[in-house]
Amino acid sequence: MPAPTASPARQPKIGVDRVSFYYGSRRVLENIALEVYPNQVTALIGPSGCGKSTFLRSVNRMNDIVPGARLEGSIRIDDEDIYSPSVDIVDLRRRVGMVFQKSNPFPKSIFDNVAYGLRINRLTQSREELRGRVEASLKSAALWDEVQDRLHT
Structure with missing residues (x-):
């Protein structure tokens, strides 16, 4: 019987490291760290207003269109920093969709x-x-x- 071989380390699909998020000077998320693996169910739970939607909007960069909003830290998808200047935001939003419980249109007409x-x-x-x-x-x-x-x- 052949010796067992080590399986390659599982890489997270989404990696979040030291993420804080601000609306102007108001910090609404502080030092978030999270790894989401393929074929795994992950739930974000918490009371209304605790930052779940703000966090999720950061994962597909929907917060980019909010004046004064900024993110510190790193969010990686497939080991690519999604806040890198080289990231095509349109392509990112094609890959990372969102379905809202209530309609949540862009702040446009x-x-x-x-x-x-x-x-x-x-x-x-x-x-x-x-x-x-x-x-x-x-x-x-x-x-x-x-x-x-x-x-x-």
């Missing part, structure tokens, strides 16, 4: 929120086509009649 995916994936050729696809999307979700007069608010 209704039109811009619906058009976001079309724009970042360059799925339209003109503004006219973009407008048409936004309208079609809202109609297919049965929202057009409710929001058509508020698209840019």
Whole structure:
């Protein structure tokens, strides 16, 4: 019988090291460390307002669009620092999706929120086509009649 061989060390899919997060000067996360491994269930639990959503939004860099927000520390996915200047944020957000319990649109107009995916994936050729696809999307979700007069608010 052959001698057993050592298995390679399991590498975390997501590695979080000394992460603190700030809205302006207000620290809302302090010194978070976490490793998430493939094929493992991981739960973030805590009371409302404790920073779970802020942390998750940091993992796909959705907090980048919040004025005055900043992160200290390191978040790595597949051993790549996702806050490195070389990271393509659009590609990162394609790989790290989020599903919210309540709708959580970007702080933009209704039109811009619906058009976001079309724009970042360059799925339209003109503004006219973009407008048409936004309208079609809202109609297919049965929202057009409710929001058509508020698209840019």
